[in-house]
Amino acid sequence: MIEKKGRALLLGDGPVITASAAVGGKKEGEGPLGASFDLIVKDPYAGEKTWEKAECLLQKKAVTLAINKAGRSPTEVELLFSGDLINQCTPSCYAAVGLGIPSVGLFGACSTAAEGLALAALLLEAGACDRAVSVTSSHFCTAERQFRTPLAYGGQRAPTAQWTVTGSGAFLLERQGSGPRVRGALLGKPVDMGISDVTNMGAAMAPAACDTLAAFFRDSGKTPDDFDLILTGDLGSVGHRIVQEQLGQEGISLDDRYQDCGLLVYDSARQDTHAGGSGCGCSAVVLAGHILREMAKGSLKNVLLAGTGALMSPMSLQQGESIVGIAHLVWISAE
Amino acid sequence: MEMTKKQYKDYVKQVSPASPLVADMARAFVSGGLICTVGQVFSLLYRSMGLSQQTAGTLTSVTMIFLGALLTALNVYDDLARFSGAGTVIPITGFANSVASPAMEFRSEGLILGVGAKMFTVAGPVLVYGILSSAAYGLILWILQRM
Amino acid sequence: MFIEELLPAFLTGGVICAIAQVLIDKTALTPARIVVLFVVVGVVLTALGLYQPLVDFGGAGATVPIMGFGYLLANGVKEAVIQDGLLGVLTGGATAAAAGISAAVVFGWLASVTARPKAK
Numbered sequence: 199m200i201e202k203k204g205r206a207l208l209l210g211d212g213p214v215i216t217a218s219a220a221v222g223g224k225k226e227g228e229g230p231l232g233a234s235f236d237l238i239v240k241d242p243y244a245g246e247k248t249w250e251k252a253e254c255l256l257q258k259k260a261v262t263l264a265i266n267k268a269g270r271s272p273t274e275v276e277l278l279f280s281g282d283l284i285n286q287c288t289p290s291c292y293a294a295v296g297l298g299i300p301s302v303g304l305f306g307a308c309s310t311a312a313e314g315l316a317l318a319a320l321l322l323e324a325g326a327c328d329r330a331v332s333v334t335s336s337h338f339c340t341a342e343r344q345f346r347t348p349l350a351y352g353g354q355r356a357p358t359a360q361w362t363v364t365g366s367g368a369f370l371l372e373r374q375g376s377g378p379r380v381r382g383a384l385l386g387k388p389v390d391m392g393i394s395d396v397t398n399m400g401a402a403m404a405p406a407a408c409d410t411l412a413a414f415f416r417d418s419g420k421t422p423d424d425f426d427l428i429l430t431g432d433l434g435s436v437g438h439r440i441v442q443e444q445l446g447q448e449g450i451s452l453d454d455r456y457q458d459c460g461l462l463v464y465d466s467a468r469q470d471t472h473a474g475g476s477g478c479g480c481s482a483v484v485l486a487g488h489i490l491r492e493m494a495k496g497s498l499k500n501v502l503l504a505g506t507g508a509l510m511s512p513m514s515l516q517q518g519e520s521i522v523g524i525a526h527l528v529w530i531s532a533e
Numbered sequence: 534m535e536m537t538k539k540q541y542k543d544y545v546k547q548v549s550p551a552s553p554l555v556a557d558m559a560r561a562f563v564s565g566g567l568i569c570t571v572g573q574v575f576s577l578l579y580r581s582m583g584l585s586q587q588t589a590g591t592l593t594s595v596t597m598i599f600l601g602a603l604l605t606a607l608n609v610y611d612d613l614a615r616f617s618g619a620g621t622v623i624p625i626t627g628f629a630n631s632v633a634s635p636a637m638e639f640r641s642e643g644l645i646l647g648v649g650a651k652m653f654t655v656a657g658p659v660l661v662y663g664i665l666s667s668a669a670y671g672l673i674l675w676i677l678q679r680m
Numbered sequence: 681m682f683i684e685e686l687l688p689a690f691l692t693g694g695v696i697c698a699i700a701q702v703l704i705d706k707t708a709l710t711p712a713r714i715v716v717l718f719v720v721v722g723v724v725l726t727a728l729g730l731y732q733p734l735v736d737f738g739g740a741g742a743t744v745p746i747m748g749f750g751y752l753l754a755n756g757v758k759e760a761v762i763q764d765g766l767l768g769v770l771t772g773g774a775t776a777a778a779a780g781i782s783a784a785v786v787f788g789w790l791a792s793v794t795a796r797p798k799a800k
Binding site for chain 3: 551552554557558559560561562563564565566567568569570572573574575576577590591593594595597598599601602603605606607608618619620622623624625626627628629631632633634636637638639640644648652655656658659660662663664666667668670671672673674675678
């Protein structure tokens with residue numbers, strides 16, 4: 199049953215994440231969370247002709263791995279939620295083609311992982327289906343060419359710039375089974391604080407994360423102390439600091455339990471990733487790999503993920519629009 | 534968050550790390566200087582072969598453009614640029630890089646609409662505004678001649 | 681080859697690039713815009729007679745940076761207008777820059793058919 203408390207949606211026992219899979223690229227595999235990936239695809243082309251096809255392959259691998267891990271077959275899955283960063287989400291479309299699962303394409307920029315999880319959990323809880331998969335992907339090369347400059351172009355990255363994660367994370371959610379449960383969700387409001395600097399996405403998305411987290415603590419009756427870990431999707435070092443400071447000023451102290459997936463996925467000093475990781479794959483691989491493994495071990499019980507996204511396109515930026523941020527939240531509990 | 538957009542912008546500026554200006558400038562100075570020195574070596578070489586100043590100059594440009602495109606094709610130019618910043622953007626090798634890199638990138642969309650159409654997505658503005666400003670200068674010169 | 685022929689080139693080119701770096705770090709201008717700015721500045725400085733002394737001193741240090749492309753265009757237009765009159769306005773610049781532009785097209789195209797961009 200879904201209990202609506204203000205904007206917070208509480209799911210009672212909630213659907214179970216019975217399996218998840220994280221697929222990463224070479225750089226991600228070399229990062230601090232390398233050991234938590236189910237599969238590392240070292241070749242950025244993944245043996246394909248284009249990077250877009252490579253990203254599609256990563257997504258397909260993540261979905262099939264997650265389904266296989268639970269001992270299920272794709273025919274048993276009733277709904278697929280998928281998304282990525284590329285125009286019209288084509289990597290997701292092509293990845294879904296062979297699977298034969300009814301699909302819902304999502305675009306929430308880098309917040310899509312949390313958005314997909316939230317929607318899948320809500321539909322399961324509402325009884326619309328018994329088994330659903332949520333998957334997202336991003337690829338450094340497909341994102342660079344769409345949003346920035348050609349890969350071989352000689353540019354310098356700003357210290358606030360972030361590095362798009364090459365990877366895909368998939369989650370299988372079921373109404374019955376064992377595993378952590380999705381106990382709550384909150385869907386975010388788009389927030390525009392006038393930031394138009396593409397090399398500082400963390401700053402553009404942080405206000406949305408603040409809004410979502412503040413709304414959740416206000417409406418759900420929970421406090422940060424109820425959670426072992428509070429995560430934002432890909433705010434990087436700048437956005438992490440902003441959320442910490444701004445929520446602190448509103449009397450919500452997150453302290454050390456606040457982390458950002460973009461900061462966890464790379465070792466910025468060693469891997470030259472500046473402010474941290476980003477992309478639809480960022481929070482997906484961190485959650486599907488590292489976090490859910492820790493929850494299975496019992497070292498984490500209650501985790502909040504506010505997936506953050508920058509809703510913009512190269513066209514909107516060239517037309518002088520600022521970057522709209524959004525943050526969708528899911529509460530995952532192993533209790 | 535109780536802030537106006539203006540207040541937020543100022544706040545963001547305050548919490549965002551700035552580029553290390555002095556180190557960046559030093560790297561741009563040394564790398565840009567070195568590229569120009571290479572150009573000077575070729576220019577002296579072509580002159581010593583008995584070529585005219587103008588031909589030697591043209592040949593030097595062509596040589597530097599070749600080197601820029603070659604290093605781009607070898608996927609080395611972007612590595613150099615990560616270190617050099619403006620030192621690899623401003624020399625004509627950077628112009629070659631800005632033509633060759635989209636050409637390579639958009640090969641996946643085919644030779645005509647990929648390579649052909651996208652080759653000047655980065656470098657096009659340089660040609661447009663370079664030629665436009667030279668035409669404006671020519672026109673002014675022509676009018677002045679008539680007065 | 682003497683150090684006195686190379687050092688001015690190094691210094692001139694280095695200073696021009698360092699100035700561009702200040703613009704990259706301190707303003708919101710992207711490198712692509714700065715390159716456009718420098719070409720136009722090259723044309724303007726040449727038109728005002730201010731760039732020639734820099735070329736006399738620095739040689740390739742002044743002609744290799746993208747400002748030198750502006751210098752080339754401006755000088756080409758000037759010669760063509762003196763020789764051919766009004767038509768020179770349209771022929772001068774591109775004629776002077778023809779080798780550079782064609783070289784970029786030819787070598788860029790060759791790069792695209794021989795090499796694949798690599799992820800870092």
